[in-house]
Each structure stands twice: as structure tokens, then as C-alpha cells.
Amino acid sequence: MQITAEALCQLLNGTLEGDARAVVDSVAKIEEGHSHSLSFLANPKYEEFLYTTESGIVLVSKDFKPSKPVRTTLVRVDDPYVAFTAILSEYVAQINNKSGIEEPSFIGENSEVGEGIYLGAFAYIGKNCRIGKNVKIYPNCVIGDNVEIGDNTILYPNVTVYLHCKIGANCILHSGVVVGSDGFGFAPQTDGSYAKIPQTGNVVIEDEVEIGANTCLDRATMGSTIVRKGAKLDNLVQIAHNVEVGENTVIAGATAVAGSTKLGKNMVVGGQVGIAGHIQLADGTKIAAQSGILSTIKEPGKNMMGSPAFEFKQYFKSQAVFRNLPELDKRVHDLQQELDALKVAMNENK
């Protein structure tokens, strides 16, 4: 992507101060830019960098008043951060702007793909699938039979979607994601072995969901494992069978949710959290990294921490005493000695 300051001004409906012919071809933080970098200044904390930046063009607010001489070209816009993000989104869309069907690839009987599709080489689509418009299926993805994928969804390389699963529109699945592997269900037998409980359900991912690399979502035993609209899952997350992840809930990396648990809306779950099976967590619950949630939370918006977790502030107080436990232990020991001495003294006083 190459763009002049002048073209940027037009694109962003901005005003120019400096060299209209300045050209940028990449983006950078204001303190890390080079002569062909585009940067932005939104937070006044970073203002000092404006006067020393190497970046060729910097987006600033329309009402920003520099306190020192500026050498770089400025483009003034209403909201520099929003404008910068729009440019980034456009840049990302351009570099990922793939379309067409590369060969060899595989499309099974009765499967339909919408217009504008990108199907990478060595990608595989099973039978009876319905793939929407402008879907991107990168190389080496495997889509099982009877799968549905909504418009504009992107599957990066090496994603697997098992049969009968449904993925909404405008979703992003990163490499290595597995959707629809069997739930972990086994019935113990009298000889100590386990019989597999057939996992006949599927996974349903609603619209606007993003799922990070190597994250796994198991199919339901019966019915569906569900990820609601707008939820965002980071890398290496484990979602067990029959779990439901609520709308706009965010789950950080390496977290694991056990079977049949329902996460509410707008939750924020930290990394490496473990959540037990068959419980419900209320909307807006926040869980600190590495916590373990063992039971249902009914009250919305609670902050939880610890393993097993309890309320965040309480946990920090307990943790503070934990750090000083050897000292507490010694105080108790000393108290006992003082008390014993007192008893002796009292007896002598009698």
C-alpha cells in the first residue's frame, strides 16, 4: 500500500500541513516510524514524540496545537485513532484480498459456494455444504459434510470444521482451529475400561465471532455447542461439549471451559482460566487469569479470582496475608509463649 499525504487527506476528509507529495507505505507507532511510515497522535502523553518522529506522515486531531516546531507532514482529522484504525483495516483488507479457486482443491457433491469465494489450494469441502458469499477458505482447510458457513467469513490455513457444524457471517477462524471434534464423553465399564458415548450434536458459531489459533470447540453430545454473536476467543482455548458462550463474551488464551457450562453475555475471561462443567455464569462476570471457577454465579458483574475463585478484592486480601503466613505463624507462636509466661506470673502473684 502506497499513498500520498494528499490522497490520505481526501480519503479521511482531513486537512494538510506539510508536503502534499509525502508518501507512506507502512504504519508504525509514532516513536518507531521511518520516513515512509504513517503514524498517529491521539494521547497527549505521546506528544513529545511528534517533534522527533521519523514518520513521514502523522495523523493529528483538527484542534491539536503543537508546542514546538514540527518537521513531519501532518494530516488533521476529527479523531486520529479512528482514522488510523480505518486506514489499518483497509491495509489489512488489501493484503488479504484473495479470491478465486486455486487448484488442486476439493469440493464434494452437492456443495455450493457463493460468489467472490477464495478457496486455497489443497482446501477440502465435503458434501452438501452451503458456503456463503465472499468467504475465504485458505489452503489446507478441511470442511466436513453438511457444513454451513455465512457470508464474508474467513478460515485461515489448516482450520478443520467437522460435519454438520454451522458458522455464521463475518467470522474469523485462525489457523489450527478445530470446530466439532467429539466431546469427551465416556461411560465407565465394570472392567475399568470406558465405552465411548456417541457425540451426535454439532457446533453452532453465530455471526461476528473471532476464534484464535489452535482453539478447539467440541460438538455436543446431543444438540449444539454454541458460541453466540460477537464473542471473541483467543488462542488455545478449550470449549467442551454442550457449552454455550454468551454474546460479546471475550475469552483470553489457554482458558478451558468444561462440558455443559453456560457463560453469560459480556463476560471477560482472563487467560488460563478453568471453568467447571454444568454451571452457569451470570452476564458480565469477570474472571482473573489462572482462576478456577467451580460453581454457578448468579449475580451479574462479579469479579472473581483464585483457584478455587472467590470475589476479587477478598482474594487479594487473603493473598496478602498468605505472603506473610510465616510471620503470622510466628506471631501466634510468640503469643502462646507470652500467654504461658503470663500464666506463670499470675500463679506467682497469687
Place this chain on the structure above:
Amino acid sequence: MQITAEALCQLLNGTLEGDARAVVDSVAKIEEGHSHSLSFLANPKYEEFLYTTESGIVLVSKDFKPSKPVRTTLVRVDDPYVAFTAILSEYVAQINNKSGIEEPSFIGENSEVGEGIYLGAFAYIGKNCRIGKNVKIYPNCVIGDNVEIGDNTILYPNVTVYLHCKIGANCILHSGVVVGSDGFGFAPQTDGSYAKIPQTGNVVIEDEVEIGANTCLDRATMGSTIVRKGAKLDNLVQIAHNVEVGENTVIAGATAVAGSTKLGKNMVVGGQVGIAGHIQLADGTKIAAQSGILSTIKEPGKNMMGSPAFEFKQYFKSQAVFRNLPELDKRVHDLQQELDALKVAMNENK
């Protein structure tokens, strides 16, 4: 799968009450069924749902006596849960009933595949492999040189098996599983860098083992990393080099076992557990989720919890006090003050 009540009766050796021509094409919990769903009633706790269910056919016990009028069609069998599971297994077998060799796929020199094989497009088999009968290797799996795979084993898409590894019969490996990557072994050098210790062993997976999505099993430095018969590993589990997982041991998601550790038989390991290297855990050891096991456990059947873990009941007692540590701290502080006051009083009394 479409089946009539009459055909179900014959299949399950059951008796019919209701419409012999009722047709079902899917399965559902009794409380979630639709007119074409098959459900079952085994647990008396769910009996109320029988009188309101939408499910077209419900399997019930031969001696079940309804306490209210039943509208749906009943098929009476000896054990409704067992019969239902048999139907589910048949259903799953049917929808996964793939066979034949899809093109393009790759089979290296001197490799033999048994009859009834399914080899998906873009699947790769190296040289000198021995693949048993009725094995299913889904698209985009990669099997290295000199690998052996037993009869009826299923490798879902995007599984990797490195060279020289052995997988038994009737195993299931879910998508993204990696078998035989190098163990994590490096020798520190005097300049602070590390020299790779060659990992020349392999991984041996015995019969009837199921391995969840994106789980990793490293090859041994020398000898074999072993997963014994009937063991079940969930998603995103890490098995390091030279580990041995005992027969019928079950390991939940995101657990990691460090190198050269031996897990006994019939263990139950919760999710996100960490197990240190070079230790042995006795048969039947149970480990609560998120626990950390640092040392050998010789006595069979113990319940462990915590990080570092100790005996489950003890841990819960310590944890209960932990939650109230600020209050305990205050009690000790108050005791000190009372004691000090008492000393003053005593001195005044003298």
C-alpha cells in the same frame, strides 16, 4: 437416518405402544425433542417430560408404568439408555461411513494400506508404512515414514504422525493431534545457548485409545513415549517425551505431563493439571483440575488437589481458612492487644 417406530422395535427387540409408522430422523433430549426426534427415558427424575415431550418416539423401560396419559409413541426395551446409545453409535457410524481413496492423495514407496481404507484428498502417507484394515485417514493428515496404524483406527483431518510411531487398533485421533514431535531436550552450553539433544525414540499408542483435538505427544529421547490401551486424552493435552500413560487412564483438557513421568492405570486427571517430570503416580490416582503434582505418589487411589497438590480433603480445609485469612490475621492482632492490656492490668494489680 430415517427410521419408523416399527423398524426400531425390530432393531432393538422392543415392544411398541402407539403409531408404528411414526418416523424419526434425529435424536434429542426428551425435553428438547421435535416431532421427528427419538428420545429416551431412563432416569425417573425426567418422567414429567414424557407427558409433555414433542419427541415422536421415546424409548422406555419394559416395566415402566406411566402415571399420566402419554401422547408420543413408546418403544419398550430392556435398558433405554443402552438401546439409545446403540442407536446413536449406529447413527454416528453411518454419517462417518467414508471409504475409498480420494484424489489427489499421496502414498509413499513400500507403504501398504489395508482393505476398506478411507484416504481423504490431500492426505499424505510416507514410505514403508503399514496401515491396517478399515482405517480412516481424513483429508490433510500427514503420516511420516515407517509408521504403523492398526485396524479400524480413525485419524480426523489435519492429524500429523511423525516417522517411526505406532498407533494401535480402534483408536480415534481428533483433528490437529501431533504424534511424535521432538521431545523438549536441550543441553545448556557454557555460552548460555542450548544444544539440541537428538530425539531418536518414537511414540507408541496402544489399542482403543482416543486423543482429543490439538493434543501433542512428543517422541522419546530414546525408547518410546507410551499411551496404554484404553486411555482417553482430551483436547490440548501435552504429553512430553518418555512419558507413559497407564491403561484406561483418563486425562481432561489442557493438562500437561512433563518428561519421563509414569501415570498408573485407571487414573482420572482433571483439566489444566500440571504433572512434574521423572515421577510415578500410582494406579487410580485422582487429580482435581488445575492441580500441580510435584512428586511421586506410591499409594493407589489417592485424591489430590492444589498446586502444589496434597490430599483433597486436607486441601479443602486449608482453602476454607485461606478464604478467611484476613479475619484470622485480625483475630491474632486483637489477641495481641488483649494480651498487652492484660499485662498492663496485671502490673497495676501488683
Place this chain on the structure above:
Amino acid sequence: MQITAEALCQLLNGTLEGDARAVVDSVAKIEEGHSHSLSFLANPKYEEFLYTTESGIVLVSKDFKPSKPVRTTLVRVDDPYVAFTAILSEYVAQINNKSGIEEPSFIGENSEVGEGIYLGAFAYIGKNCRIGKNVKIYPNCVIGDNVEIGDNTILYPNVTVYLHCKIGANCILHSGVVVGSDGFGFAPQTDGSYAKIPQTGNVVIEDEVEIGANTCLDRATMGSTIVRKGAKLDNLVQIAHNVEVGENTVIAGATAVAGSTKLGKNMVVGGQVGIAGHIQLADGTKIAAQSGILSTIKEPGKNMMGSPAFEFKQYFKSQAVFRNLPELDKRVHDLQQELDALKVAMNENK
């Protein structure tokens, strides 16, 4: 690999005691060998095994003096462990000695591959890539556009490298590794949904880095996520956007590092560790397994443990008291009772 004792002697510049024609074709620990195994004896602790070993040839030190009769063939070398490792490395290099371009594979426009390349079937290289000499790209790997890979680097099957990432020379990436997936960045909107923050940076992996199976490294929001020379990452590790992993730092399995954190050089990070975002850890920091690091560590070489972590020795002392918390609680309760009794006694004494 088949080799005689005589050939081994020449190769290792050693001296022979026993049967010059003894042949070995595999390697084993001295206590586990068979007649065709090569073993070594370096640690005197294992000397007893020398007199009972089945191994056909054993490497021993030049100055080793057996205290009992030896039946196996000995090859005397300067350093048996170093010699044995050299043999192992040679063996591993031989069994992985692949080259050439298998068909079908995919190389995009303007991409160049160096001489001696191995490109497995169904491997995919995008546009404008620069792939060095003797690089091995196993089947089903996917390399995005504009990627650079240095000489002698190995990508095992099913590795994904997103566009614009750079991988150095002599690196090893194990199966399922994902390099360059989007960082987990979302801006909360007033309606509770999240807007994706474009991730326009890349991942830079320097020389001599090894990365374990199914490990994920996210691309930077802007700039680069960096793994410095000689770092070693185990399986299932999560490296978030804009993280920097220092030179020769070792990270064990299932550890997760949150965004923008900088790990120093020569760190040793245990398994399942969580490290918070936007912090810096000093060179040589050691972190025990399952610990959680919440804040910057400035002093080099500290040992940390716990979640949240503090200094290792201190942690163990607190943990020791934790195990006895119920008893401490009871002591405080008893003290209170004794004190109360004392007060009553004092009042009576007045």
C-alpha cells in the same frame, strides 16, 4: 543406520575392546538395550548396568576402568555422552534426509526457493516468498505471501506461517505451529460489542529457534512480535502480540505470555506459567511451573513461584504454613479461650 564397532571407532576416533564386527542399528539406554543397540556410559551411577547390559556396543570414557568382567564390545572415546549425541544427531539427520519437490505442491508468483529444498506434497508457498537453502517444508505446511525463511530451517507437517513473517536460519518448527495469527485486540463499543483492531505487524523469529507442536505466536498490532536467537519454546505455548522473547530463553509447555511483554535473555520458564501483559522480566529470571507473573521484575536471576508469584523460597515457606492452616486456625482459637479464662481468673483474683 547400521554400523560396525570398527566403523564407529574410526568415526569417533576411539579405541576398541571386543568384537570389531559387532553391528548396531539402533540406540538405547544402557539398561534397556538389545544385541543390536548402541549405548553409552558416562555417569558412574549407571556403571553396574555395564556388566549386565544386552547392548552390543557401549561407548565409555578412555580412562574408564571396569571393576567387573565386561561381555559387550566397548568403544573408548574422550567424552562418551558427547560422542553418543553426535551419533544420534547423525542418525536423526539421516532418517529425516528429505529433499526435492513432491507433487502436487504450490509455489506462488515471484517466490524463490533455495537449493537443496524439500517441499512436501500439498505444501503451499504464497507469493513473493524468499526461502533459503536446504530448507525442509513438510507436507501440508502453508506459507503466506511475502514470508522469508532462512537456510536449513525445518517446518514439520501442518505448520502455518501467515503473510509477512520472517523466520531465521537453523530453526525447527514442529507440527501445528501457527506463526502470525492476529493478535487478540478488540476495542469495546458502547453497545457491548467489540470492534476488531487491525493487526498489521508481523512475527520475527531469529536463528536457532525451536518451537514445539501446536504453539501459537500472534503477529504484532504494529511492528513485530519477536523471538530472539536461540530461544526454545515447547508445545502448546501461547505468545501474544508484540511480545519479545529474549535470546536463549527456554519456555516449557502450555505457558502463555500476554501482549507486549518482554522476556529477558536466558530465562527458564516452567510449564503452564501465565505472564501478564505489558511487563518486563529481567535476564535470567526463573519461573516455576503454573506460576502467574503479574508485574515487572527488574532484578536479574530471581526465582519466582506461585500465582500471583513471589520469591521461590518465601513462597515455599508460605505454602508450608498453608498446608497447616486448619491447625493454625485452631491454635488461635485455643489461645483466645486460654486468654478469656485468664481474664476471668484475674477478675476473681482482684
